Amino acid sequence: xxxxxxxxxxxxxxxxxxxxxxxxxxxxxxxxxxxxxxxxxxxxxxxxxxxxxxxxxxxxxxxxxxxxxxxxxxxxxxxxxxxxxxxxxxxxxxxxxxxxxxxxxxxxxxxxxxxxxxxxxxxxxxxxxxxxxxxxxxxxxxxxxxxxxxxxxxxxxxxxxxxxxxxxxxxxxxxxxxxxxxxxxxxxxxxxxxxxxxxxxxxxxxxxxxxxxxxxxxxxxxxxxxxxxxxxxxxxxxxxxxxxxxxxxxxxxxxxxxxxxxxxxxxxxxxxxxxxxxxxxxxxxxxxxxxxxxxxxxxxxxxxxxxxxxxxxxx
Ligand SMILES: [Zn+2]
Numbered sequence: 430x431x432x433x434x435x436x437x438x439x440x441x442x443x444x445x446x447x448x449x450x451x452x453x454x455x456x457x458x459x460x461x462x463x464x465x466x467x468x469x470x471x472x473x474x475x476x477x478x479x480x481x482x483x484x485x486x487x488x489x490x491x492x493x494x495x496x497x498x499x500x501x502x503x504x505x506x507x508x509x510x511x512x513x514x515x516x517x518x519x520x521x522x523x524x525x526x527x528x529x530x531x532x533x534x535x536x537x538x539x540x541x542x543x544x545x546x547x548x549x550x551x552x553x554x555x556x557x558x559x560x561x562x563x564x565x566x567x568x569x570x571x572x573x574x575x576x577x578x579x580x581x582x583x584x585x586x587x588x589x590x591x592x593x594x595x596x597x598x599x600x601x602x603x604x605x606x607x608x609x610x611x612x613x614x615x616x617x618x619x620x621x622x623x624x625x626x627x628x629x630x631x632x633x634x635x636x637x638x639x640x641x642x643x644x645x646x647x648x649x650x651x652x653x654x655x656x657x658x659x660x661x662x663x664x665x666x667x668x669x670x671x672x673x674x675x676x677x678x679x680x681x682x683x684x685x686x687x688x689x690x691x692x693x694x695x696x697x698x699x700x701x702x703x704x705x706x707x708x709x710x711x712x713x714x715x716x717x718x719x720x721x722x723x724x725x726x727x728x729x730x731x732x733x734x735x736x737x738x739x740x741x742x743x744x
Contacts, residue, residue: 471698471699471735472698472735473696473697473698473735473736473737474572474575474576474579474673474674474677474678474735474736474737475575475579476572476575476673476674476677476735479568479571479572479575479673480669480670480673480674482568483565483568483569483669483670483672483673484666484669484670486564486568486669487662487665487666487668487669488662488666490548490549490665491549491657491658491661491662491665492662493548494541494544494545494548494549494657494661495654495657495658497544498541498650498653498654498657499650499654501537501540502537502646502649502650502653503646503647503649503650504646506646507533507536507537507540508533508534508537508636508639508640508646508649509528509533510639510640510643510644510645510646510649511645511646530640530641533640534633534636534637534640537636538629538632538633538636541629541632542629545625545628545629545661546625549621549625549661549665550621550622550625551563551564552622553618555615558614558615558618559611559614559615560614561610561614563614563617563618565614565617565618565621565672566614566617566618568617568669568672568673569613569614569617569672569673569675569676570597570601570610570613570614570676571597572613572672572673572674572675572676572677572680573606573609573610573613573676573677573679573680574594574597574600574601574680575677575680576676576677576678576679576680576681576682576683576684576737577594577600577606577680577681577683577684578593578594578600579677579680579681579737580680580681580682580684580685580688580738580740581593581594581684583681583739583740584684584685584688584690584740587740587742589688589742591684591688603687605683605686605687606680606683606684606687609679609680609683612679613672613675613676613679613680616672616675617668617672617676620668620671620672621665621668624660624661624664624665624668625661627660627664628656628657628660628661631656631660632653632656632657635649635652635653635655635656636649636653638652639652639653667732670729670732670733671729671732671734674728674729674734674735674736675726675728675729677737678724678727678728678729678736678737678738679725681737681738682721682724682725682738685721685738685740686721688740690721690740690741690742691720691721691743692718692719692720692721692740692741692743693718693719693721693724693738693739693740693741694714694716694717694718694719694738694739694741695711695714695715695717695719695728695736695737695738695739696736696737696738696739697711697712697714697715697736698711698734698735698736708731708734708736710730710731710734711730711731711734711736713730714727714728714730714736718741724738
């Protein structure tokens, strides 16, 4: 808090940042004529490493579940699917001692829920989640913090003052950030919880099919793991991307707000290096002015979005 703080907004000179991001701007003379306060980036948030780390953590967790499903359903055949088909051809009275179909299903689902809770979700109380004690917190916290420090850099690029934070502690010692990060933690946790619940529901359906249609154990394991892939792993991986970008955008907006800014515009992501076009979905953001309230929750616009916000300085 040693850096001088800016006055409230009316002191800002109108210096609307020119966005150097015409989607047709492969024209290099434009770059020379208009030295950008800010060069269009493929990834304005520069959070790739963070997103990748979160994504691999997610992958590792779901892959372990798939391994266990394969072992339990296919190799151990706990659902007695192999025996069931044998029973059809050559009935054996002892087979009838087994659990009823719905008991088998319930027991398996309870087992699976335990695996998913232990290996993927790690259920936590709301209060613990808000304190950042869940495993997802470490990633979104860094995304948020990067948004905060990036926002400071953007403010300084415009010639205004903004404190340089040296570490996470510096940032989260500030009440504005320590209170807002709670929402970011909670959103990531709730999202993951929702994904595991949906996965549960879909697997339950596959189990009914497996039992009623007498699938062999291998097919059953494959179909269950297909749900783990398509619902669990895929959506959780998307979540890991989305939540970092969301955290980054919210950290950025919170910083602008705490520094007295009231309006922003989008720092829109660009596609590949050789074709610097704005992502068509995100192009709708481009060139618009948003109040901070309007900007909240707008980024990410789509699952792989990497857009960010830049402040508008007015007078
Ligand atoms: Zn975007």
